[in-house]
Amino acid sequence: MNFYLILKSLHLIAVISWMAGLLYLPRIFVYHAENNSNNSISSVFKIMERRLYFYIMYPAMLLSWIFGLSIIHFQGAELIQAKWFIFKILAVFILTGYHFYLGHFLRVFSQDGNNKTPRYFRIINEIPTILLIIIVFLAILKPI
Numbered sequence: 001m002n003f004y005l006i007l008k009s010l011h012l013i014a015v016i017s018w019m020a021g022l023l024y025l026p027r028i029f030v031y032h033a034e035n036n037s038n039n040s041i042s043s044v045f046k047i048m049e050r051r052l053y054f055y056i057m058y059p060a061m062l063l064s065w066i067f068g069l070s071i072i073h074f075q076g077a078e079l080i081q082a083k084w085f086i087f088k089i090l091a092v093f094i095l096t097g098y099h100f101y102l103g104h105f106l107r108v109f110s111q112d113g114n115n116k117t118p119r120y121f122r123i124i125n126e127i128p129t130i131l132l133i134i135i136v137f138l139a140i141l142k143p144i
Helices: 003-034 039-075 083-110 118-124 127-141
Strands: none
Touching: 003 083, 003 118, 003 127, 039 083, 083 118, 083 127, 118 127
16 A cells, blocks of 8 residues: 555545534534523533534644645655645645634633624634635645
8 A cells, every 4th residue: 555645545534524623613603603692502502612623623633734744744845845835834824723713712602702793703614615725726736
């Protein structure tokens, strides 16, 4: 078996899992913000949010980074010098920052301190989709 292809496969699986969480957690925040005054519903959302973030998203993010860095190490310095790759890594850093931004709202909701509207969470829910499109096109087409 080709070790490099195994790394790429594991990286892709981890990224898909991470993206699923990045797309779903803000949607839960929308419903949570809509039902913030109902304590029984809010407590269910808190459990769902915490489990999604810490049991799926966080491990998937770490594995995405570990496998991605392993691929970089495997391919060598010429990859790091490619312009498309620099932009891809920049987008991945932004995506990672977005991950931690969602973690901030996880804490805010857990303390019943949310003051953002459901519309706000609907809007920020588009960020990972835009970044995903950019990252995939850069990685596949290598346009620059």
